[in-house]
Amino acid sequence: MIKVKSSTYVFDNIVYLGGTGTSVGPLEKEGPLGETFDRSYKDNYCGEKNWEKAEQRLLDDAITISIVKSGLLNEDIDLILSGDLINQNVISNYVMRDYEVPFLGMYGACSTSMQTLLTAALLINSKQFNNIVVAASSHNSTAERQYRYPTEYGNQKPETTTFTVTGSGAAVVSNKKSEIKITSVTIGKVIDSKQNNPNDMGSAMAPAASDTIIKHLKDLNIEPSYYDMIVTGDLSEIGSNILLDIMQKENYNINDIHDDCGKLIYSEDQKVFSGGSGCACCAVVTYGFIKNLLLKGKVKKVLVVATGALLNPVMILQKETIPCIAHAVAFEKCDD
Amino acid sequence: MIKVKSSTYVFDNIVYLGGTGTSVGPLEKEGPLGETFDRSYKDNYCGEKNWEKAEQRLLDDAITISIVKSGLLNEDIDLILSGDLINQNVISNYVMRDYEVPFLGMYGACSTSMQTLLTAALLINSKQFNNIVVAASSHNSTAERQYRYPTEYGNQKPETTTFTVTGSGAAVVSNKKSEIKITSVTIGKVIDSKQNNPNDMGSAMAPAASDTIIKHLKDLNIEPSYYDMIVTGDLSEIGSNILLDIMQKENYNINDIHDDCGKLIYSEDQKVFSGGSGCACCAVVTYGFIKNLLLKGKVKKVLVVATGALLNPVMILQKETIPCIAHAVAFEKCDD
Numbered sequence: 001m002i003k004v005k006s007s008t009y010v011f012d013n014i015v016y017l018g019g020t021g022t023s024v025g026p027l028e029k030e031g032p033l034g035e036t037f038d039r040s041y042k043d044n045y046c047g048e049k050n051w052e053k054a055e056q057r058l059l060d061d062a063i064t065i066s067i068v069k070s071g072l073l074n075e076d077i078d079l080i081l082s083g084d085l086i087n088q089n090v091i092s093n094y095v096m097r098d099y100e101v102p103f104l105g106m107y108g109a110c111s112t113s114m115q116t117l118l119t120a121a122l123l124i125n126s127k128q129f130n131n132i133v134v135a136a137s138s139h140n141s142t143a144e145r146q147y148r149y150p151t152e153y154g155n156q157k158p159e160t161t162t163f164t165v166t167g168s169g170a171a172v173v174s175n176k177k178s179e180i181k182i183t184s185v186t187i188g189k190v191i192d193s194k195q196n197n198p199n200d201m202g203s204a205m206a207p208a209a210s211d212t213i214i215k216h217l218k219d220l221n222i223e224p225s226y227y228d229m230i231v232t233g234d235l236s237e238i239g240s241n242i243l244l245d246i247m248q249k250e251n252y253n254i255n256d257i258h259d260d261c262g263k264l265i266y267s268e269d270q271k272v273f274s275g276g277s278g279c280a281c282c283a284v285v286t287y288g289f290i291k292n293l294l295l296k297g298k299v300k301k302v303l304v305v306a307t308g309a310l311l312n313p314v315m316i317l318q319k320e321t322i323p324c325i326a327h328a329v330a331f332e333k334c335d336d
Numbered sequence: 337m338i339k340v341k342s343s344t345y346v347f348d349n350i351v352y353l354g355g356t357g358t359s360v361g362p363l364e365k366e367g368p369l370g371e372t373f374d375r376s377y378k379d380n381y382c383g384e385k386n387w388e389k390a391e392q393r394l395l396d397d398a399i400t401i402s403i404v405k406s407g408l409l410n411e412d413i414d415l416i417l418s419g420d421l422i423n424q425n426v427i428s429n430y431v432m433r434d435y436e437v438p439f440l441g442m443y444g445a446c447s448t449s450m451q452t453l454l455t456a457a458l459l460i461n462s463k464q465f466n467n468i469v470v471a472a473s474s475h476n477s478t479a480e481r482q483y484r485y486p487t488e489y490g491n492q493k494p495e496t497t498t499f500t501v502t503g504s505g506a507a508v509v510s511n512k513k514s515e516i517k518i519t520s521v522t523i524g525k526v527i528d529s530k531q532n533n534p535n536d537m538g539s540a541m542a543p544a545a546s547d548t549i550i551k552h553l554k555d556l557n558i559e560p561s562y563y564d565m566i567v568t569g570d571l572s573e574i575g576s577n578i579l580l581d582i583m584q585k586e587n588y589n590i591n592d593i594h595d596d597c598g599k600l601i602y603s604e605d606q607k608v609f610s611g612g613s614g615c616a617c618c619a620v621v622t623y624g625f626i627k628n629l630l631l632k633g634k635v636k637k638v639l640v641v642a643t644g645a646l647l648n649p650v651m652i653l654q655k656e657t658i659p660c661i662a663h664a665v666a667f668e669k670c671d672d
Contacts, residue, residue, distance in 0.1 A: 007438045009464055050654060052650065052651070052654065079523060083443070085424070086648070086650075087423045087424070087648045087649075087650070088421070088423070088443060088445065088646065088647070088648045089443045089646070090646065090647065090648045090650070090651055093526060093646035093647075093659050093661075094646075094651070094656065094659055096525070096526035096659065097526050097527075097528045097659050099525075099526075100525060101525060102343045102523035102524065102525055103523070103524070103525060103526055103661065104442065104444070104451055104455060104523065105442065105443040105444055105451075105646070106440065106441065106442055106443070107419070107424060107425045107441040107442070107443045108440070108441055109424065115440055115441075119440060119455075122459060122462065122464060123458060123459075123462070125462065125464065126458065126459070126461065126462025126463075126464065127462075128345055128458060128461065128462065187415060187438035187439070187440065188438065188439070189432070189435075189436055189437060189438055189439060190429060190432035190433050190435075190439055191433075192433045310424070310425070310426065310429035310430075310441075311424070311426065311429075312422070312423045312424045312426045313423075314388065314422075314423070314426075315388070315426055315430070318386060318388065320430065323429050323430055323432065323433050325429075325439065
């Protein structure tokens with residue numbers, strides 16, 4: 001049975017999270033979630049000759065690990081959905097050369113992880129597909145030089161800035177029963193709260209996160225306490241506090257169950273300003289740490305809400321504000 | 337009934353092409369298909385103060401026209417899938433601020449039109465959605481300055497170059513019966529034939545087009561003559577000839593039924609080098625000219641194969657080759 005309510009789609013024991021793969025850079029490995037990642041590199045080049053190739057390697061790692069851990073071969077995969085931050089999705093496009101698998105590129109900035117996952121869930125639920133790989137990647141150095149300044153400048157940054165995660169996370173979404181099921185998804189709308197500071201994307205994204213979370217709760221007629229954990233993608237410190245304030249004003253208290261991937265991935269003594277961001281942030285935390293919490297039974301129901309700031313540098317120079325979006329996916333540990 | 341064969345998905349009288357919308361610049365209006373477009377502008381600024389805003393207006397036009405011509409309101413639309421060539425999909429992202437509709441950004445370069453259309457068809461076929469808008473846009477001036485040189489340079493170009501179409505095409509994909517149905521789709525794989533000349537994308541994309549067309553024919557066990565017309569996206573002159581050669585070598589003769597949107601959209605006396613390209617090329621030709629041919633009964637079955645070159649300028653500087661992709665959608669005029 002399929003229920004459609006506004007922007008939320010509910011799946012009835014038909015969409016499962018298969019194997020996942022995560023591969024990260026050295027800073028992420030040193031962080032508090034270091035033990036939850038499948039693979040890591042000692043420097044940001046990851047054994048490659050430039051940063052773009054390094055990010056390609058991270059993405060390739062994550063996809064391969066997710067397929068291997070699912071006990072599948074590439075030919076068992078019906079479709080790959082993948083995206084990244086680098087102009088025209090080239091990291092995904094170039095990695096796909098090595099996979100003989102149908103491919104659709106997606107872009108939702110840092111919401112790409114849950115955007116690809118929710119699309120795969122809808123397609124698996126349609127019974128037209130058996131196994132779909134979803135993936136997202138980012139790299140601190142490829143993102144810095146594209147969005148900000150030549151990395152060598154070493155520009156000073158305000159404390160509101162977030163730090164792009166170096167890594168990639170991938171997952172197989174399948175109709176084959178596993179220990180974790182995907183129970184519903186909420187597709188976000190673009191929300192522009194008229195903020196224009198690209199060095200404070202957490203504040204810009206918080207209203208998109210609250211919009212999607214509230215829509216999800218209303219569509220399903222549930223309270224926040226339905227979930228053991230509501231995790232946002234990468235609002236980081238400042239954006240997280242704004243989200244909690246907005247939710248409070250709308251009479252939803254999520255203070256005790258909210259966390260943010262951008263806050264979880266680095267420790268306070270790591271020099272990352274307001275916290276982590278980038279497509280990989282929500283991807284590696286969800287497919288590593290949160291998956292582990294579910295498998296160990298420490299949480300049973302989790303809502304992951306990936307947020308994205310949909311700008312580019314030209315738009316900022318043209319004095320435009322920053323449109324944002326948030327997509328939500330609900331995970332649940334299956335009963336034994 | 338749903339049949340899945342490799343990369344091809346078949347729909348049984350359940351997915352229809354609703355209203356379509358096209359909006360173009362002056363050169364496209366002056367071309368041989370000028371009469372088939374819904375709206376056009378007298379200059380490339382389209383009444384806006386910069387080219388990015390002009391492209392946003394074209395996209396907004398196309399989406400609005402497609403919804404209006406479907407007899408729908410924005411609140412009847414379950415989802416919008418849209419993409420463009422400008423870094424990080426900003427044209428689509430910024431236009432979406434004005435639509436209160438769930439949104440997923442997609443990127444397939446010039447294959448984006450059929451990529452969004454096939455994804456919508458799969459989702460409509462899943463019976464989870466009623467009406468999905470798909471859209472793609474490009475603008476000669478936004479693309480030129482991003483991919484090549486500052487437009488003011490007026491650089492000389494080789495004859496193999498294609499000319500980015502200024503325009504946008506959109507369509508409503510629906511479960512409501514209309515005069516045209518979508519009967520099957522084939523999702524492409526990334527094919528890199530090791531070409532590295534960004535001024536000859538037609539040659540680079542031809543092998544991706546042949547791969548998808550042959551897969552489509554084999555998956556469905558049909559001959560090319562099943563279709564009255566097989567139209568590629570924007571291989572233009574040089575790429576089209578390469579495609580016909582490859583097909584011939586593989587024992588498929590499509591010479592008499594093949595045409596190319598990049599060749600159709602401009603006349604020989606318009607100074608466009610090898611022909612048209614850009615996300616809008618396949619979109620405006622399909623949603624204008626080809627739709628009209630179907631409606632008038634001049635053709636009954638058409639396969640549209642949109643092609644995309646998945647590069648960016650940094651990759652070319654890093655001496656990488658150009659990965660390409662092609663996605664196919666089959667249209668059929670419904671019996672009266």
